[in-house]
Structure formats: structure tokens, C-alpha cells
Amino acid sequence: MQRFEGPLQDLWSMERDHPIHRLTWDWWWWLVMLEPEKVKGGKQLMVLWSSKDTRNIDVNFQPWKSEGRANVGKQSSVLSGMVASWWWDGEKMWEPIRLQSCRMAVIDGTKELWQNCENDSAGAVIPLLKDDLSMGLDSKSEKFWLNLKSSEQSGGPSFKIEMTPWHQAISTLRTAGSEYGGGLGYEINRLHGAKAKALVNGIESEGTAYLQRVRVQAPAVPWYWGMLHFSDGSYLDWFLPHVSLSMTRKSDRPWPMRHIGHISISQGGIWHDRKRQRSETFNRCSVSLLPSNNTEGDEGHSPQAPLPIFEVALENGRTSIKLRAKAKARAHFRFDQPTRAGMISHLTYNEYPLELEKIIIEDEKGRRTLSQWEWVMGNGEHSWGLLH
Numbered sequence: 001m002q003r004f005e006g007p008l009q010d011l012w013s014m015e016r017d018h019p020i021h022r023l024t025w026d027w028w029w030w031l032v033m034l035e036p037e038k039v040k041g042g043k044q045l046m047v048l049w050s051s052k053d054t055r056n057i058d059v060n061f062q063p064w065k066s067e068g069r070a071n072v073g074k075q076s077s078v079l080s081g082m083v084a085s086w087w088w089d090g091e092k093m094w095e096p097i098r099l100q101s102c103r104m105a106v107i108d109g110t111k112e113l114w115q116n117c118e119n120d121s122a123g124a125v126i127p128l129l130k131d132d133l134s135m136g137l138d139s140k141s142e143k144f145w146l147n148l149k150s151s152e153q154s155g156g157p158s159f160k161i162e163m164t165p166w167h168q169a170i171s172t173l174r175t176a177g178s179e180y181g182g183g184l185g186y187e188i189n190r191l192h193g194a195k196a197k198a199l200v201n202g203i204e205s206e207g208t209a210y211l212q213r214v215r216v217q218a219p220a221v222p223w224y225w226g227m228l229h230f231s232d233g234s235y236l237d238w239f240l241p242h243v244s245l246s247m248t249r250k251s252d253r254p255w256p257m258r259h260i261g262h263i264s265i266s267q268g269g270i271w272h273d274r275k276r277q278r279s280e281t282f283n284r285c286s287v288s289l290l291p292s293n294n295t296e297g298d299e300g301h302s303p304q305a306p307l308p309i310f311e312v313a314l315e316n317g318r319t320s321i322k323l324r325a326k327a328k329a330r331a332h333f334r335f336d337q338p339t340r341a342g343m344i345s346h347l348t349y350n351e352y353p354l355e356l357e358k359i360i361i362e363d364e365k366g367r368r369t370l371s372q373w374e375w376v377m378g379n380g381e382h383s384w385g386l387l388h
Contacts, residue, residue, distance in 0.1 A: 001165040003141040006173030010189050011213050012108035012123030014077035024053035025216045028125055030146055032161055032196050034207035036375035039090035041328055041355040047148055049125045051081030057337040064101050077106040083133050086331035087156050088353045093329040097156035103128045157201040163194040163209045169272045169279055170235045186216040192235045220347050220387035222246050224287040228378035235272040238312050240287050241265040246384035252334045252348040254305045269314045282314040292326050310380045323359040327352035335387055347387035354378045
């Protein structure tokens with residue numbers, strides 16, 4: 001596979017019919033996982049470029065300066081937002097290595113600024129800052145790039161990363177969405193996998209990467225989400241948005257007891273099975289969290305707080321998957337947004353680099369376990385609160 005495929009031009013579209021104040025949210029999100037042969041679960045870098053239609057919101061108690069809705073022009077779209085990033089080096093969580101409000105330009109391949117473009121799939125998100133914190137896709141759809149420099153305050157490394165196609169099942173951009181009525185809904189574009197080559201402070205490293213671009217107009221409710229890359233090119237994810245007592249929670253500590261129960265809003269998962277040469281979807285999914293012996297590091301927000309173990313089960317009538325994955329560290333973003341009657345709505349969004357401890361995959365052709373793969377890398381998410 002020489003080029004990325006799918007509706008790649010959707011990654012850069014900023015047109016929107018009816019934005020909704022406080023609910024309209026756009027973001028691009030790269031997860032890069034490196035050196036699985038050296039670090040179980042891999043070293044991990046996350047970068048988020050985000051814009052929200054709100055006058056005032058704090059992220060980790062830092063004001064996010066918003067200048068209103070995106071200005072969609074002939075040469076580019078300019079929006080106000082924030083660049084946020086963390087880095088897990090296999091031993092220490094650097095959180096955050098960048099958390100900065102800024103204006104950003106979104107440029108697609110149809111614009112005159114993009115010279116010698118062969119198609120309309122090319123594009124880029126370029127924060128208007130002195131440092132290069134950009135990401136984008138080249139004019140031939142052969143390579144994504146990602147550049148990031150850590151803030152001086154964090155003391156973290158700098159990154160130059162290049163992503164190339166892996167194979168068609170996971171390096172084809174896929175789009176999903178839903179309309180709830182009244183202008184509410186979401187659309188998500190996902191690139192399930194790519195190969196990655198990185199320079200981390202000038203030192204070469206290799207691994208894999210995952211990309212998603214999300215456009216949402218709805219309150220942010222709690223969710224579980226996770227994904228895994230396997231050494232043979234297989235891919236697995238799960239998603240379970242839900243309601244629970246955690247919607248009332250205002251703390252951002254890692255392990256609140258009220259997460260014991262939940263009622264799912266929807267259930268889903270995807271399994272790109274490289275060995276069977278097929279892709280499957282799941283509409284039955286369960287996720288439970290248990291406390292592990294791992295704790296948040298001394299550099300974290302809540303030192304020595306227990307980190308979770310994710311137990312996930314997926315079923316579709318032909319294939320069943322059960323897994324157990326342990327969080328090795330935590331990164332989190334705390335969002336506090338003023339809403340009606342002077343109230344503050346809250347969301348804590350947690351990301352956990354995962355070490356897969358056990359997996360059982362059963363289908364009509366047999367049973368597979370963790371020993372089938374040289375390595376597995378992945379990440380799990382858990383959020384609580386209700387941002388509206």
C-alpha cells in the first residue's frame with residue numbers, strides 16, 4: 001500500500017451548518033506508540049489540536065482563550081483553540097509537555113497556498129506560534145507528518161514524526177456519525193493504523209500511530225474507549241459511552257469508587273483480523289475496571305493513587321474477544337466550562353498507556369491467545385463528568 005485511502009479531504013473540512021454554543025467541538029488527535037520491542041505497551045506520545053465554540057473554558061485550571069467560531073476563508077480556516085500533549089517514555093509520564101492556547105490555521109489541498117497538490121486529500125493543521133506544532137498529509141497522500149516541541153517548563157523532548165501506510169484495512173480513513181435531532185450529533189474520521197518513524201530529540205525510533213478527527217455537537221457524557229495494535233497488523237478497539245453516578249463527579253483523581261456501575265448508551269467495537277484477512281464489528285461490549293497494583297508516579301497529579309485494570313469483552317455471534325489490560329501510567333485533562341445559571345460543568349478525560357496481560361479470541365476457526373503476537377501496544381480511555 002503506497003498511499004493512504006478513504007475520504008481524506010474530510011480531515012480538513014471546517015464547514016458546519018448550525019454550530020451550537022458550548023456544545024460544538026472539533027479536534028484532531030494523534031497517538032504515536034514507539035519501541036514495542038524495548039517497552040511493553042510501547043512509549044507513547046499523544047497530541048491534541050482542539051477548538052470549542054465557547055467563550056470560556058479552563059483546561060487543567062488554565063484558561064483556554066476562545067475568540068469565537070472558526071473563520072472559514074478562501075485560503076484557510078482560522079480558529080482559536082489549544083494544543084495539548086503528553087509523553088510516556090516507558091518509565092515516566094511527562095504531563096503535559098504542551099498545553100497552550102493559540103490560533104490555528106487549517107489548510108486543505110484545494111487552496112492556492114498548497115502548491116503543486118495532486119489531489120484534494122492533502123491538508124494541515126498549523127498552530128500560529130513560533131514553534132512548529134503542525135501536523136498534516138502531503139500532496140500525494142503518501143505521508144503524514146507531526147512536529148512537536150515540548151514547552152521549556154515541561155523539559156520534555158522534541159519530536160519529528162512521519163507516518164506511512166501499513167495495510168489497506170487499517171490505513172484507509174473511515175467515517176462514522178450519528179444525528180440525534182435538534183442539531184445534535186457527531187461525526188468521526190479515523191485512521192486505525194499507520195507505521196511511524198520518529199526522531200525523539202534527534203534519536204531514531206519506530207512504531208505505529210492512530211489518528212482521529214472528531215466533530216461533535218452534543219454534551220460530553222462519560223465513556224470507555226480503547227485500542228490495540230498487534231505486531232502482525234491486526235487492530236482492535238472498543239467504545240462504550242454510558243451514564244452513571246460518575247456524571248456528578250468533580251474530582252480528577254484516578255480511581256473514584258462510584259465507577260462501579262454504569263448503564264451503556266451504546267456498545268461497539270472493531271476487529272481488523274490480519275490472520276483471517278477480514279474485519280468484524282461488534283455490537284455487544286462490556287467494560288469493567290478493577291484497581292491494580294500500579295500507581296500514579298510521583299510526577300503525576302495524584303501520586304500513589306491506584307491505576308485501573310481494564311477487563312473488556314466483545315461478542316458478535318461469530319467471534320468473541322476477552323482481554324485484560326493494565327494501565328502503566330495516566331495522563332488526564334480536566335475541563336471546566338461555565339454553563340447556565342452560573343453553574344460550572346465538568347469533564348475529566350483520562351488516557352492510560354496499556355500493557356496487555358491476557359487476551360482470548362475465539363471464532364469458527366479456533367482459539368488464539370497473547371502468545372500469537374510478538375508485541376501489542378495500546379491505550380485506554382475513561383472519562384467522567386458531564387460537559388454541557
